[in-house]
Amino acid sequence: MGEFDFSVWGPSLPFIRDGLLFTLRLTLIAMSGGIVIGTLLALARLSPVKPLSLVAGAYVDTMRSIPLVMVILWFFLVIPFLTGTPVGAETSAIITFTAFEAAFYCEIMRSGIQSVPRGQVWAAQALGLTQTQAMVHVVLPQALRNMLPVLLTQTIVLFQDTSLVYAIGAKDLLKAADVVGKNYNRPVEMIVLSALIYFAICFSLSLAVRQLQKRVAIVR
Amino acid sequence: MIEIRDLSKAYGGTPVLKACSTTVAKGEVVVVCGPSGSGKSTLIKCVNGLEPFQHGSITVDGVSVGDPKTDLPRLRARVGMVFQHFELFPHMSVRKNLALAQIRVLGREADEADARGLRLLDRVGLVAHADKHPAQLSGGQQQRVAIARALAMDPVCMLFDEPTSALDPEMIGEVLDVMVELAREGMTMMVVTHEMGFARQVAHRVIFMDHGEIVEDAPAAQFFAAPASERAQGFLARILHH
Ligand SMILES: Nc1ncnc2c1ncn2[C@@H]1O[C@H](COP(=O)(O)OP(=O)(O)OP(=O)(O)O)[C@@H](O)[C@H]1O
Numbered sequence: 001m002g003e004f005d006f007s008v009w010g011p012s013l014p015f016i017r018d019g020l021l022f023t024l025r026l027t028l029i030a031m032s033g034g035i036v037i038g039t040l041l042a043l044a045r046l047s048p049v050k051p052l053s054l055v056a057g058a059y060v061d062t063m064r065s066i067p068l069v070m071v072i073l074w075f076f077l078v079i080p081f082l083t084g085t086p087v088g089a090e091t092s093a094i095i096t097f098t099a100f101e102a103a104f105y106c107e108i109m110r111s112g113i114q115s116v117p118r119g120q121v122w123a124a125q126a127l128g129l130t131q132t133q134a135m136v137h138v139v140l141p142q143a144l145r146n147m148l149p150v151l152l153t154q155t156i157v158l159f160q161d162t163s164l165v166y167a168i169g170a171k172d173l174l175k176a177a178d179v180v181g182k183n184y185n186r187p188v189e190m191i192v193l194s195a196l197i198y199f200a201i202c203f204s205l206s207l208a209v210r211q212l213q214k215r216v217a218i219v220r
Numbered sequence: 221m222i223e224i225r226d227l228s229k230a231y232g233g234t235p236v237l238k239a240c241s242t243t244v245a246k247g248e249v250v251v252v253c254g255p256s257g258s259g260k261s262t263l264i265k266c267v268n269g270l271e272p273f274q275h276g277s278i279t280v281d282g283v284s285v286g287d288p289k290t291d292l293p294r295l296r297a298r299v300g301m302v303f304q305h306f307e308l309f310p311h312m313s314v315r316k317n318l319a320l321a322q323i324r325v326l327g328r329e330a331d332e333a334d335a336r337g338l339r340l341l342d343r344v345g346l347v348a349h350a351d352k353h354p355a356q357l358s359g360g361q362q363q364r365v366a367i368a369r370a371l372a373m374d375p376v377c378m379l380f381d382e383p384t385s386a387l388d389p390e391m392i393g394e395v396l397d398v399m400v401e402l403a404r405e406g407m408t409m410m411v412v413t414h415e416m417g418f419a420r421q422v423a424h425r426v427i428f429m430d431h432g433e434i435v436e437d438a439p440a441a442q443f444f445a446a447p448a449s450e451r452a453q454g455f456l457a458r459i460l461h462h
C-alpha cells in the first residue's frame with residue numbers, strides 16, 4: 001500500500017462541484033416538494049372523510065416500511081413502464097425522493113397541526129373564517145413554525161440519504177467522487193473528500209437547527 | 221337578538237345542556253354563572269355554532285344557527301367572541317391579528333382594515349403596541365386586543381367566555397373597564413363570568429346554570445338580593461365569601 005496522495009483533489013473539483021450541485025438540487029426539490037405533498041397528505045390523514053384518511057395513511061405507512069434503496073430501484077424500473085418513455089436516473093431520483101420524503105414530512109406536519117391548540121381554530125372560526133381559511137392562515141403557519149427544527153433535521157437526513165442514488169447510477173456527489181477515484185486510481189482519497197463535504201454541510205446545518213430551536217423556544 | 225329555545229346537547233351519552241331556554245334582547249347585558257362543568261362554555265359556544273347541538277333552536281338576529289342551510293362563517297362574522305385564553309394568533313403582529321378577518325371575511329381593503337384596527341386599539345388603549353406580537357404583551361393587554369379584534373368586525377352582539385379568569389388579579393380591572401364601557405354603549409352582551417362586581421354594575425339579567433340546566437334567570441338586582449333557588453344561594457355564598 002502506497003502513500004496517500006491528496007493532490008488528486010485539485011483536478012477532481014469540477015466533477016465534485018457538478019456532483020454536489022446535483023445532490024443539493026435533489027435535496028432542495030425533494031424537501032420543498034416533500035413538504036408541500038406531505039402537508040396535503042397530513043390534511044388528508046386528519047380529514048374526517050374516511051376514505052381520504054385511509055388512503056393517505058396507507059401511502060404513508062407503505063413508504064415508511066420499505067427500505068429507501070428499494071423504493072429508488074422500483075421507481076427507476078416502474079416510472080418508464082408507466083409513462084412509456086425512459087427517464088434519466090436524475091429525474092427518477094428527484095421523483096422518488098419527493099414521493100418518499102413526503103411520507104416523512106407528512107408525519108411531522110401532522111403532529112405540527114395537532115400541536116396548535118383547539119382554541120386557535122375556534123378563535124379563527126368565531127371571526128368568520130371558513131375551515132379552509134382557518135387552516136391556511138392560522139393553523140398551518142403555526143404548525144410550520146413549531147415544526148421547523150424537526151423539518152430541517154429531516155432534511156439533513158434526506159441530504160445524507162441522497163447518496164443512495166448510486167444504486168441507479170445518478171451522478172451525485174458520491175458518484176462523482178467514485179468516478180474520479182477510479183480514473184486516478186485514488187479511491188480512498190476521493191472517498192475522504194466526499195465524506196468531508198457531507199460532514200461539513202450536515203454539521204453546519206445541525207448547528208443552524210440548534211440555533212433555530214432556541215429561537216422557536218423563546219417565541220412560544 | 222339572541223333567542224335560545226329548548227336547547228339540549230349531549231357528548232356521547234352524557235347530557236351537558238338540558239332544555240335551556242332564554243333570550244337576550246338588543247342592548248341587553250346578560251351574565252351567565254354557575255359551577256365548573258355546568259355547561260356555561262358549551263351554551264355560549266352553541267350560540268355562534270362552534271358547538272353543534274342536537275335539540276332545540278337558537279336564532280341570532282333572526283338567523284337560525286342550527287339550520288343546515290345557514291352560512292355559519294357569515295353568521296359568526298357578526299357575533300364577536302372573546303375567550304378565556306385570549307386566542308390571539310401568536311405568529312402575527314397585533315395589527316395583523318385585527319386585520320386578518322376584516323380582509324378575508326368582510327373583504328375590506330388592507331388599508332381600511334388596518335385603519336379600523338388602529339382605531340379600536342386606540343379605544344382599548346393599546347395603539348402603541350400595534351406592531352408587537354401577542355407574546356410580548358401582558359395577559360390583560362392580550363385580552364384587550366382580543367376584544368378589539370372582535371369589535372373590528374362590527375358585531376351585532378358579543379359573547380365572552382370567562383374573559384378574566386386566566387388573568388392575574390391586577391389585570392382584571394383593565395379588561396373589565398373595557399367591557400363596562402362596551403355595555404354602557406349599548407352592546408348586546410352574553411358574558412360567562414364569576415366577576416359579580418361586573419354583574420352588579422352592568423348586567424340586566426343573571427342566568428345561573430347547574431348540571432346543564434338554567435336554574436335561575438332573573439333581573440340582576442333580584443338575583444343578588446334574593447336568589448330563588450337553594451343552589452344559586454349556595455353558589456353565591458361561596459363565590460362572594462372566598
Ligand atoms: N369535548 C367534550 N367531550 C366530552 N365532554 C365534554 C366536552 N367538552 C365539555 N364536556 C363536558 O361538558 C360539561 C360542560 O362543560 P363546559 O365546558 O360547558 O362547562 P363550564 O360551565 O364552562 O365549566 P368551566 O367553569 O369549568 O369552564 C362538562 O361536564 C364537561 O366535562
Ligand SMILES: [Mg+2]
Pocket residue numbers: 260261262381382
Ligand atoms: Mg367554561
